[in-house]
Structure formats: C-alpha cells, structure tokens
Amino acid sequence: MTPRTPYPRGALRTLAATAVLALGLAGCEGHARPDAAAENPDAELKVVTTTEILADLVRQVGGDRVQADSVVPPGGDPHSYEPTPRDAEKVTEADVTFTNHLLLEEHALIKTVDANAREGTPNVSLAEASETYGANVIPLVEDVGLDVLWLGLRVRGDGEARGASRSSDVLLTATGMTGPGELAAYLTESLGKPKKYFDSADGFSAADTTSLPPAAHTHLNWAFTEPGVYELTLEARLRNGGAEPRPVGEGTFTFAVGVDPHTVADKGDTILDEGHTDLTVNIDTGRMSAYTDQRSRGEEQEEIPPDDVVIDVPNRALDEVPEEREFAFLGEPGAQIHQLPQAVLGKHVHGEIDPHLWQDVQNAKAYALLIRDTLKKADPKGARAYDRGARAYETELDRLDAYVREQVGRIPADRRQLITTHDAFGYLADAYGMTVAGFVVPNPAQEPSADDVEKLTRTIDNLDVPAVFMEPNLARRASVLTQVAEDQDVEVCSLYGDSFDEKTRHYTDMMRHNADELRRCLGGPDT
Known part of the structure; x- marks a missing residue:
C-alpha cells in the first residue's frame, strides 16, 4: 500500500457551524449514459x-x-x-x-x-x-493536530474464528469506575446534539454500552468533572445476529486528570499525551489494549496492555459545560470540566483503510x-x-483519468495543497500528486472559540493556500471556514466526495467538476 502524507500537527482545530455554498458545476463529455434513477420496467x-x-x-x-x-x-x-x-x-x-x-x-x-x-x-x-x-x-491516516490526546474506541480483527461477520456487533460496556468525580464518554452528533455512551453519574448499567462492527473505530468526547486519578473498566462482548452476546475481553484504563501523569505511572508505563489512541479490543486474540500511534508518529500503531498505560488529561484540556440543556449531564452550564475532544463532529465509524x-x-x-x-x-x-x-x-x-491528471498537473507543485470539509480525498491526493494539508473537523461541544479561529487562520496563512474546499452536502457545517477564508482573501470552492446532488448525477461529471475546480482554485493566474 502506498502511504499517505500525514496531516501536519497543528493543522486544523475543530470547528462547528452552518452555511450555504453556491456551486458552479462543470459539464461532461462521454458516451450516452443511462439517466440516474430512471425507471426501467424492461430490466432483467x-x-x-x-x-x-x-x-x-x-x-x-x-x-x-x-x-x-x-x-x-x-x-x-x-x-x-x-x-x-x-x-x-x-x-x-x-x-x-x-x-x-x-x-x-x-x-x-x-x-x-x-x-x-x-x-x-x-x-x-x-x-x-x-x-x-x-x-x-x-491506509486511513488521521491527525487533526490537537494539542491533547485524541482518544476513541476501536475493535481490531474480524473475529471469523468466533463466527463473526461484517454484520456482527461488538458491545463495549463500562462496568466500573473509580475517581474523585464523574466520567462521561459521549458522541456529539452532526447537528450538535450529544449522545451518551458511558456516564458514571447514576452508576453504570447495561445502558452504558456502545457497539461497533468488527475492525472498526469511532471518536468520542471524554469528560471528567474533577481533577484526580480515574480508573475505568471496559468489557467487550461479541453478538452474532440474534444470539446472546459472548464475552471477549476486559481491561481497566487509568486516566491522570489535571495532575502530573508521572506521579501516577509506574516505572515502564507509557504516558499517552499526544497523537491518536483508541481503547481497543482485539476480537481475534481477546485482548484489550490502548492502540496508539504516539511512539510511531502515525506510521504504525501498537497495542499496549491497559495496565501499562496512563492516559493524560492535562489542564489545557479544561473546557466549560455548554449552555444547552442537552449537556446538563456534564454539570451546570459554564462549569469547568476536563475534556478530551471528539475532534470530528458526528458519528464517524471507520476502519484502518480509507474507503x-x-x-x-x-x-x-x-x-x-x-x-x-x-x-x-x-x-x-x-x-x-x-x-x-x-x-x-x-x-x-x-x-477521465487523463483529464484529471492533466488538470491537476497544470497546478504549480507548491500550490497542490488540499484543505477540505472532511477526510475523503486521500485517494485523489495520492493518485494525482497532491497533499492533504488538513480537513475541517467541527468542534464537538460548542461554537468555535477565538483560539480555534486563530489556529485555522494561521494554518491557511502558513500554507499560503489560495483556496479551501467544501463538499456540497456538508457546506452547512462550514460558516467559520467561510468567514476565515474571506478574512484571509482565500476562495471557498467545492469538491464532491461521498455523494451527488440534484445538479450532478454521474460519477464522470463529479470527477470532471473536481478536476476543473482544483485547477481553477489552485492553479494560479498563468494556468
């Protein structure tokens, strides 16, 4: 596999927003094609x-x-x-x-x-x-340049020896927690609404469970109401179809919240304080681990047993409970909590290969x-x-391939930088000689802060990019990017990623539009 260029650390801070993007779409050449979704009663x-x-x-x-x-x-x-x-x-x-x-x-x-x-x-x-x-x-390489650890949940392996298939569910349940305050792990959905996965405030029960398919990963927020040392026990079970779930593994993970992690760690323990880590169950081996890229800098992750890691939640992770009442489970509005952020808005389950x-x-x-x-x-x-x-x-x-290659080839090499709405363009960059410089990842809990806007502004300025790109179906999340782009005199352009819209109904139309838009927005005055 050809490795992708990892995103530079410090690239983009999380953002949240709504906006409307006006699109100009390119035409298409090619043979006569069946109309999208046309009825065909004579089909075989x-x-x-x-x-x-x-x-x-x-x-x-x-x-x-x-x-x-x-x-x-x-x-x-x-x-x-x-x-x-x-x-x-x-x-x-x-x-x-x-x-x-x-x-x-x-x-x-x-x-x-x-x-x-x-x-x-x-x-x-x-x-x-x-x-x-x-x-x-x-491979799908993730690095959004957070200044704290990016912590998620993961299932490794396909579980074939246990009868698993791609339709199976791996249930991850919080079964115990010790610490000076409460712990909540939750997802912030695309429209900003939180969905609790684990919440110790009322004691753990079967409700403190989330599920993932085999070989999958997801992002979460991890919030702690008081500083101190916390220990969280997770249990993994495998459910195939309608059968009763079967135990797979269990592990207890230690968090140092607002305290020096070195005073918590034993000799030989790994302190996890940067990069990307997932609390992981391997359904092939039955082992729990912290699956992390911290020591390998994103090239190849490693499994570290739960007893050998301390997860650092530093004081720079201090945040305020949002005013919206949906977040009341975190505490009173404005109260300070320590939080490792979700980093990518919405439910975002994926594997280790870019799909x-x-x-x-x-x-x-x-x-x-x-x-x-x-x-x-x-x-x-x-x-x-x-x-x-x-x-x-x-x-x-x-x-079409030759056309895309020609259009991108007319962009000066130092301008082939992509800042996009979400991480959907690794293959475009890999195949046609571009670099994914960053992707816009909305803030999971609240509107972007002045610091968020400053970091985005600095990223655009440092890369000296003439344009940033949004997907039409995700444009409503990007008002902050639009405003910063306007402030920096940077154009906001469009690339199709996962889906068509009412104007573009064919794959070849989509890719020609993407090629034309890349050249138009990044190509410079002499192209």
Whole structure:
C-alpha cells in the first residue's frame, strides 16, 4: 500500500457551524449514459446499491438490462444514513446488491443489506473485492493536530474464528469506575446534539454500552468533572445476529486528570499525551489494549496492555459545560470540566483503510470490472451486453483519468495543497500528486472559540493556500471556514466526495467538476 502524507500537527482545530455554498458545476463529455434513477420496467436485473455513486457505475456497465437504485438519497451521507423499512423492502426485491463497505456506510445500513438480501443473490462489497481487479488501497491516516490526546474506541480483527461477520456487533460496556468525580464518554452528533455512551453519574448499567462492527473505530468526547486519578473498566462482548452476546475481553484504563501523569505511572508505563489512541479490543486474540500511534508518529500503531498505560488529561484540556440543556449531564452550564475532544463532529465509524477508493479514477475502473463480472453471473444471457458496456465505460474512465491528471498537473507543485470539509480525498491526493494539508473537523461541544479561529487562520496563512474546499452536502457545517477564508482573501470552492446532488448525477461529471475546480482554485493566474 502506498502511504499517505500525514496531516501536519497543528493543522486544523475543530470547528462547528452552518452555511450555504453556491456551486458552479462543470459539464461532461462521454458516451450516452443511462439517466440516474430512471425507471426501467424492461430490466432483467434489479440492482440495489448503498450509494448513488455505485448506482451510477452499475448503470454505465449494465445499460438497459439493469434497474439500479441507491439506498442513500441524493445529498445523503453514507457515513450516517439510517435505513428505513422501505429500504429493507427494496433490498429484498433486488437480484444483486452492491455495497462499498470498508466501513464507509453506517453499520445499520450494512446490517439492513445483509439481513434482507435474498439467499443466493450476489451481495458484493466493492472496495474490499476490487483489489483483485487492480484497485489501489491506502491506509486511513488521521491527525487533526490537537494539542491533547485524541482518544476513541476501536475493535481490531474480524473475529471469523468466533463466527463473526461484517454484520456482527461488538458491545463495549463500562462496568466500573473509580475517581474523585464523574466520567462521561459521549458522541456529539452532526447537528450538535450529544449522545451518551458511558456516564458514571447514576452508576453504570447495561445502558452504558456502545457497539461497533468488527475492525472498526469511532471518536468520542471524554469528560471528567474533577481533577484526580480515574480508573475505568471496559468489557467487550461479541453478538452474532440474534444470539446472546459472548464475552471477549476486559481491561481497566487509568486516566491522570489535571495532575502530573508521572506521579501516577509506574516505572515502564507509557504516558499517552499526544497523537491518536483508541481503547481497543482485539476480537481475534481477546485482548484489550490502548492502540496508539504516539511512539510511531502515525506510521504504525501498537497495542499496549491497559495496565501499562496512563492516559493524560492535562489542564489545557479544561473546557466549560455548554449552555444547552442537552449537556446538563456534564454539570451546570459554564462549569469547568476536563475534556478530551471528539475532534470530528458526528458519528464517524471507520476502519484502518480509507474507503473512498473512487476518488482515484483507476479504482473506479476496477469497480466497473467487478460490477461487470457480478452482473454476468447473475444474468448470463446478458454477458455480451455487460462486456460491451464495461469496455465503453473503461474507455471513458481512461479519458477521465487523463483529464484529471492533466488538470491537476497544470497546478504549480507548491500550490497542490488540499484543505477540505472532511477526510475523503486521500485517494485523489495520492493518485494525482497532491497533499492533504488538513480537513475541517467541527468542534464537538460548542461554537468555535477565538483560539480555534486563530489556529485555522494561521494554518491557511502558513500554507499560503489560495483556496479551501467544501463538499456540497456538508457546506452547512462550514460558516467559520467561510468567514476565515474571506478574512484571509482565500476562495471557498467545492469538491464532491461521498455523494451527488440534484445538479450532478454521474460519477464522470463529479470527477470532471473536481478536476476543473482544483485547477481553477489552485492553479494560479498563468494556468
């Protein structure tokens, strides 16, 4: 795998906001293509995909022989979309289902697909199977430059020996805590509403549980009401389908909150105070650990047993309880708490591999070939038609790949810096010679502070970027970025990441727009 350039420490502080972005969209060249979501009563195959991007690829390969529909609607976010009963019914009617997976989609969506796909029909995870067709996969490297530890939860391993599948759930439950105050771990959802996972204030119970699929990771806020030493015990259980959960592992983690961690740590312990760490269960080995990149600087993480780490929550992590009553479980509004921030707004479950493969056009071509072979198996009589469709689309994708490469190549090398709404453009950077300089990560608990704005301003100024980029479906979260960009005389431009909108309905349109926008916004006066 080709490693990605890690984000420079100190790149972007967390932000939260709402805004409206006006978009200018580019046209597209290519062969006549099936209209997005057009009804096709004569189709031989009903195909259901999780995203509109995948549905478009199916239509280009399958032509009139397929009726392809996406579960996630236009402008929807596959990371967070919650399926409906009608979505489940749609899956049961499908002859073929395609997901991206690699934990791109919300776990509930994957479970809906797996539970309702008819027995004997193809149910293909394109990102995971496309490597055999030449797709290039790269690791998902996260570093948002926080000045405190970034702490999450993780499940390692696939658990096949325990009967697990991608639809299984790993339950992580807080079963005990000692300390001078209360501890709460919670998620801040996309619109700013908190969702409690663990809360010691009323004692731990079965309600203090969250779940993750195998090989997944999520972000959380960790709040402590008083300084001192805390010990938190977590228990992991594996649930396959409707079976009773089975114990997997247990571990107790120590936090030094507002006190010198060296006075807490034993000789040989590792003090975790920077970078990215997850409290982790390995469902293959049954071991709990702190899975951290602190000593390897983001290149390769390591598992450290819970008894051998102390998690530092320093006084610079002091924060105030927001005024909104939804945050009352943290204390009185304005009260000071120590908090390790979530860093990325909203539910953000993912794995160790970047799932956004289609941002490299050659990967989209691998998807198309895998789609071709899947359709041929489901509909052998249409084999020639699928071969013809795939050949024509391959030719179009090769032209598209050359076009993107040409447009980015006309950008001066020192201007090929991407600051984007969220971390969806690693493949674009890796394939076409750009650098992901940072991504906008909204503040999980409150409006951005003056310090947040100052750090963002400094990042834009230090990199000397002429533009920053937002995804159309995430534009409402970016008013602070917009304001800072205006203050710095930096243009705000648009890139499509995970989804289409009402104006852009085809993958080739999307990538041509991205290439044109990159060149227009970063290219400089002589390009």
